[in-house]
Amino acid sequence: MGILNKFFGKNETKQVTHKSVPRHIAVIMDGNGRWAKKRGMPRSAGHAVGAETFRTIATYCKDIGVQYFTVYAFSTENWKRPQQEVDALMDLFRKYLTEAAETMFERGVAVRVIGDLSPLPEDIKNQISEVDKIADSLGENAATASLCINYGGRDEIKNAVKKIAEQVKNGEINPEDITENTISKQLYTANMPDPDLIIRPSGEIRTSNFLLWQSAYSEYYFTDVLWPDFKTTDMDGAINAFNMRNRRFGGV
Numbered sequence: 001m002g003i004l005n006k007f008f009g010k011n012e013t014k015q016v017t018h019k020s021v022p023r024h025i026a027v028i029m030d031g032n033g034r035w036a037k038k039r040g041m042p043r044s045a046g047h048a049v050g051a052e053t054f055r056t057i058a059t060y061c062k063d064i065g066v067q068y069f070t071v072y073a074f075s076t077e078n079w080k081r082p083q084q085e086v087d088a089l090m091d092l093f094r095k096y097l098t099e100a101a102e103t104m105f106e107r108g109v110a111v112r113v114i115g116d117l118s119p120l121p122e123d124i125k126n127q128i129s130e131v132d133k134i135a136d137s138l139g140e141n142a143a144t145a146s147l148c149i150n151y152g153g154r155d156e157i158k159n160a161v162k163k164i165a166e167q168v169k170n171g172e173i174n175p176e177d178i179t180e181n182t183i184s185k186q187l188y189t190a191n192m193p194d195p196d197l198i199i200r201p202s203g204e205i206r207t208s209n210f211l212l213w214q215s216a217y218s219e220y221y222f223t224d225v226l227w228p229d230f231k232t233t234d235m236d237g238a239i240n241a242f243n244m245r246n247r248r249f250g251g252v
């Protein structure tokens, strides 16, 4: 049994009441700063507890059969935060990627990092390459946990447009042959289905540049719970709400 399972109660009784689980769940992990402030702690302490919540919820999602679990861990705008907070987040990524490299194979979860990784510190980029290789070796049927780091939906679409423009310039494709799929294939999420359910805790009701293209038909679930307080029962609540929705994808 992996150390994470020991800590996060893999064997505890689960209150699963949902009739089916979404194939892809994405989360905007919001409210860490407010959680810390309420306790007179530095914001970085909120992120550290938020990272624990990520581990618990990612494990839970895998256990109940969610195939893809994607979280917004650091946006293209988060570099504007105080350097100390940015450094603390980078350290959390280092720690998690070290653990992931050690435990992914045993746990059967492919960890992926998506976003514009070019400005990340070299050591983190090396860790990501290592984790990528292990994830590749797990095969296509493994559950996938994706961390979006230096991710921005507009930035992602802009980069996709640049690549397609380059292909047109090189005569590889004709403009009239560009389809929605041509664009989807150039996104960081090229190999995954669009999210079925996007959860935003902490009482904020906006998308904040997260998975803009991919969320066209996603169901949103908002809750006032701050991310560090988010429990497996909150995930059950979100999935139950999702199961009550009537998804028509533009049909009747």
Ligand code: FPP
Pocket: 029, 030, 031, 032, 033, 034, 035, 043, 047, 048, 050, 051, 054, 072, 073, 074, 075, 078, 089, 092, 093, 096, 147, 202
């Ligand atoms: C938004 O809350 C959260 C972030 C900008 C960072 C999220 C990152 C983590 C939870 C750590 C991730 C690490 C791993 C290993 C997954 P906020 O700080 O804006 O909260 P506030 O709105 O209450 O200030």
